[in-house]
Amino acid sequence: MRYSEHDTRAKFIDPQLKQASWEETYIIREYYFTDGRKLSGNKRGERLFVDYLLRFQNVSLAIIEAKKHDKEPTEGLQQAIDYAQKLNIDFVFSTNGKQIYEFSLITGKGQFIDCYPTPTELYNKRFSNVDNLKKQLLEIPFYLTGDFKPRYYQEIAVSKVMEAITDDKKRILLTLATGTGKTFIAFQIAYKLFTARWNIDKTVRRPRILFLADRNILADQAINTFNPLEKDLVKINGDEIRSRNGKVPTNANIFFAIYQAIAEKENIGGFYKQYPNDFFDLIIIDECHRGSANEVGSWRDILDYFKTAVHLGLTATPKRSDNVDTYNYFGKPIYEYSLKDGINDGFLTPYKVKRIRTNIDEYIPTKDDVVVSGELEDRIYNLSDFENKIIVEDRTNLIAKAILDNIREMDKTIIFCVNQQHALNMRDAINQYKTVKDPFYCVRVTSDEGDNGRTLLEKFQDNDKDIPTILTSSQMLTTGVDARNVRNVVLVRLVNSMVEFKQIVGRGTRIFEGKDFFTIIDFTGASNKFYDDEWDGIPDVPPDNIIIDGGGNIPKPPKQPKPTNPTPPSNPDDGDFEPEVKKEKIVVKLSNGRQLRVTDIEVRYVGEDGRPLTVSEFLDKLIQFLPNLFENEEQLRTLWSKPETREDLLIKLGQLGFDDEQMATLQQLFEAEQSDIFDLLAFISYNKSLMTRAERADATKRQNIFFEEYENEKAQQFLYFVLERYKKDGIEELKRDKLSELIHLNGLGTTKDAAKVFGNANNLINAFYQLQEVMYKAG
Incomplete structure (x- = not known):
């Protein structure tokens, strides 16, 4: 007799556990231990789980990998060992109900056993040398x-x-x-x-x-x-x-x-x-x-x-x-x-990177520019000089406008500036170009703001409040501030320290309902640290020349002499530690004829290894996975032409790391924003010509044989209406649960009224589905 995995558990594994004195309170079945990576559209990737988790005395002792009765008992052993390592569990059992294989991560050895150890026996194995x-x-x-x-x-x-x-x-x-x-x-x-x-x-x-x-x-x-x-x-x-x-x-x-x-x-x-x-x-x-x-x-x-x-x-x-x-x-x-683990497990929010370049990422003085203060040197000023040695007001304004152009108006945003003065200037520039009238839409939160700044920060952290929406800061917000709904982290200063960079990125990682990802908007190239071999890595052991005794003490090196006239921090409690500026900063107004502009915006998504993918890497990854989703062009057309199988395919794409947002980026890359994702996939996989949604809809309208099946003119007009909605808004209009809304928008009345126009409800639904089959045969 053939038993399913469920039958194997109920008829064999559960009785065997009960015989070994495993009470129900000690057993967790289908123990899910991750939430699944966050995907766009409030979706989740695959959640990890074990078939059985065995706990005793409040300690997780073992997991059981259950296979069908006719499968090999150790078929899923390696995955179970991987999960056990992730969960810090020492014992794995793999079984088909007929044979039980025990593997110990303590000894690294496995063997077949006749029956499960009792809770006490397993607990004593785990704690044989524990006080x-x-x-x-x-x-x-x-x-x-x-x-x-x-x-x-x-x-x-x-x-x-x-x-x-x-x-x-x-x-x-x-x-x-x-x-x-x-x-x-x-x-x-x-x-x-x-x-x-x-x-x-x-x-x-x-x-x-x-x-x-x-x-x-x-x-x-x-x-x-x-x-x-x-x-x-x-x-x-x-x-x-x-x-x-x-x-x-x-x-x-x-x-x-x-x-x-x-x-x-x-x-x-x-x-x-x-x-x-x-x-x-x-x-x-x-x-x-x-x-x-x-x-x-x-x-x-x-x-x-x-x-x-x-x-x-x-x-x-x-x-x-x-x-x-x-x-x-x-x-x-x-x-x-690690951050990578947290994102892949679904406990932290993924991110994408927008690297924005301008035509004033460096400044070469000209005789037509007006020096408001300070004295220009005859040299090129680069990113490290801006705000520290030279202030170009037009550059600040350009960046402020670029920030507003690249965020959604009410998305909470933190802008990390060079220093407190820069944070002030950036706040003022944002307020100059914003469209929101509220005076507290963009505020500065630095130590100079004192209690007022802390009050504004608390309001920003309140997820029930939209205002303040944008904070400008320098050092104060890099560490430990819990603001769960941050959607954008903007870098308008260099970040030389990997420690600081990691802390800044962490401002956006917290999970919040409806927050599928956050965006790192980078004006200075700080995001290049993602490609550092040390990014998100496991710490090394201490260097060989450092001796740590059993208590962790280390020999003290000689203390360095303290500076004779140290500059006190502006407010050490808040972390804005800025050295005293001795030399007057140069303030420059550019000549009226100089046109500043954003020259390039590059969007990069992050792979499962925690590093942003280049465009070519992103595309190569998609091409690598597509054969796992459909075997040929005809199967792709068949899957895409039905709302349910199309949705399944989109979910699988999302689970592989290609969700709605990322597919939209690919559409931009191939200048296919007006095309269906189907056409993009067919182009990438089979080199098919890209059709726009309008071209596909118009080609469908010319299929007279299909439309002539519906003698009622209102029925034909409804199908034409669906095509027009598709041309405008895409495949969202083709979902099964969209049908009643389309009927209402078309003026057919209720779903019952529309069913009469088509003869009956089944005819209505079939027409909606057949229209899509005709659509995706075109081209």
Whole structure:
């Protein structure tokens, strides 16, 4: 007897699990662990799942790959192993119900077994050399509310930290892409330690944890996430210390601070020194790439003072030469979840790149230009000079107009400028050319704006508000600001640091309903960093010449002397660190005869490897996949002529990475914007001549034999009307669920009225379908 896979599960696998004492509460069937890559039109790519996930004591222990009864038991083993590695699971079972194959990722070996191990047996295999504290910490469930479920990588990250802490590691690093919930992970870590009453001196008390950030907005966002423990929370800041007559708070378990508030200042000792140096058990350093481990930074002084505590660094930025101190200090990350993984899994939003070039990407002075201030040098000024050494107002205006031309009017947008003055100039230029009347449509958010800027930022972050729509900034918004509905990230300045570039890109990656992708609009070539071999890569191990002991400590190099007259940052809390400009900037007005223009706009989409595809790569990828979708031209015509199979084909194209937006880009490339996607596919696959929709509709109208089948003139006129709608709006008008709307727009009345015109409802539907068959036979 032949059994389906469903029958195999119900009749064989389920009873075998029950016989091995696997209760229903320990089994999750068809466990989906990704959401599927976001595609245009609010669609999703394929979601990954395992047939069975086996959990015991709140720990995922094994997955089962189920095959049909007549299939080989190990047919799906390799995919199951891949999924197990992704899920950080040690055991895989592959079975057809008749035979069970067990594979251990611990030993790398597999064997056929007679029956499944019991939950206790499998748990003891997994934790054969694990102490009771580690088991206790892993078994404590997440603190969750409502129907919220943690993502698989969040569970892995928390488990990895629990294991590292119980292995007495003092320096721990998690690297997870922006928007993947690092603060949520930090809270679950704190909650587990809090619940288990873990602490470094192994006494019976709850731990004291310090969450250290470098900006108030990041600390406040973290406090909101930690709200379930609010009775045990306190923020260390000036107001709190003043209310205690200059004494730091000690009557809590979870402490939040920005390092500027507690660090040493000129002639003022650091507040952190009021605490005993063994006061904290765990210090969580948010965005630790920003300098927490830098030898000359204030953060390092704080960490060195509390050296007995476990130091947990959180960052979105893989190891790069410009933040090597972080990795030398913490060592290799114990877990990494990259931007590429987040996008492919569907937890982050994909992006496309618009590289815009102008005819003033460099400036050569002429005698007709007017120097408003400063003194021009006889040389070429390039992108690195603009706004730093020279300001060309006409260039700022050109870029402002180009930005407005390349975004949808009410799409939330962040423009990253060279400095605060440039952000001011760009705001004013946007406001000069905008069409929206609201005075707060475009605003500057920098440290100079103070509390007013923070208020505007909060409104921008509110997804229920359209205004402000555009923010101009320089450094303040590069890190940690949670604005989920950002649709455009605009770069009008060079970005030399890979760390900073990655943080800027992260401003647009957060998921939001109806947000299929976001666009990086690049005026300076900063997006070339996508092609860097180090982009989105896995961090390297520390260099061989750096010795990290069991606690993660490193020998300190000699401190560099501090500058004698350092320039204080304008507001270190907000991150706009701009050096003092000593030389007067050159301001130039171009001669009236000089015509500035955008010379090129290149759109690039991003492949599954996280890098933008060139046009030729994009086309090569499409050509490579098309034979998997249809075998020949006739099959393509057949699939395309029916609304249901056409939609299936479009969905498959989208899942392969060619969604509506990307196909529209290809239409632009081949100057086929007025053509059907069918014609584009036939042209690419079989070198067929491109027809426009109008040509295809007019050719269809000449098929008299088809139209003469319908003697009622109203029936003929309706079919002609459908063709006109197709000419105007494309294949959207040919969907089955569009029929009733077309009937109404044509004035035929209700669907019942239209059915009478065609004789009956079946005749109406058949005519709608046959019209499309005739359409796609043309050409």
